[in-house]
């Protein structure tokens with residue numbers, strides 16, 4: 001049981017604590033050394049079909065994303081991009097295979113454990129933003145803090161301070177804090193969705209087609225803002241718009257991933273189906 005508690009606590013913080021016991025001294029001294037995980041996402045032999053009778057939409061042998069990388073994931077409409085993101089968020093479960101996130105066996109967790117893991121470690125920006133329309137900006141962001149419940153904030157004062165800070169970084173006026181989500185413009189909703197995704201300081205960011213409603217200038221400023229605020233996270237950014245590729249150093253397409261090309265498809269210097277292997 002204590003092993004389980006310890007493993008569970010480790011998976012939440014994504015840190016392994018190594019104990020070095022120095023027995024040469026009479027008094028036992030225990031050193032704790034934190035070891036950061038290096039792989040953010042690892043997909044192995046993944047298959048997914050929406051029903052038992054239909055053919056799998058996704059069939060990925062191996063896909064690894066190192067921690068801290070920002071990946072552009074592309075593919076034509078209907079190729080399975082959103083399905084893959086839903087699998088990575090745990091809102092869908094694989095028909096076969098495994099997904100590990102932050103070196104924890106995400107796809108084999110119980111629903112409840114997955115919900116907790118997601119709330120604490122994954123920030124998601126959906127295509128349609130999915131703000132709760134009748135709640136204010138502050139309430140939408142607070143909801144994410146409430147569900148994560150990870151002790152990052154001591155009190156509501158701290159949450160409010162962090163919210164103001166994020167809104168400022170995202171160039172949203174403080175005066176919007178108490179505006180209802182459904183009174184905001186598309187651009188404002190988008191920024192609030194990003195603030196909500198970032199408030200718990202997640203290690204993983206999953207962003208699905210956020211720029212489809214924006215013109216080129218708005219898209220440029222949105223992307224530089226996003227890259228800035230997400231500098232410390234691992235990010236999967238999905239779009240079928242190839243023009244978005246230029247904002248990312250690492251690219252990967254669903255067609256490369258599908259059909260198990262994940263082990264050798266990274267032939268081009270920038271197309272990075274398996275960035276970890278490419279570096280090795």
Ligand SMILES: Nc1ncnc2c1ncn2[C@@H]1O[C@H](COP(=O)(O)OP(=O)(O)OP(=O)(O)O)[C@@H](O)[C@H]1O
Nearest residue numbers: 050051057075076077078079080081082083084240
């Ligand atoms: N809930 C569902 N039930 C059955 N089939 C589904 C469901 N959701 C998606 N699909 C099918 O799965 C395939 C992949 O859909 P998905 O939404 O993942 O594609 P996508 O690449 O994100 O497309 P887009 O760029 O248009 O958003 C499509 O053929 C779609 O019709």
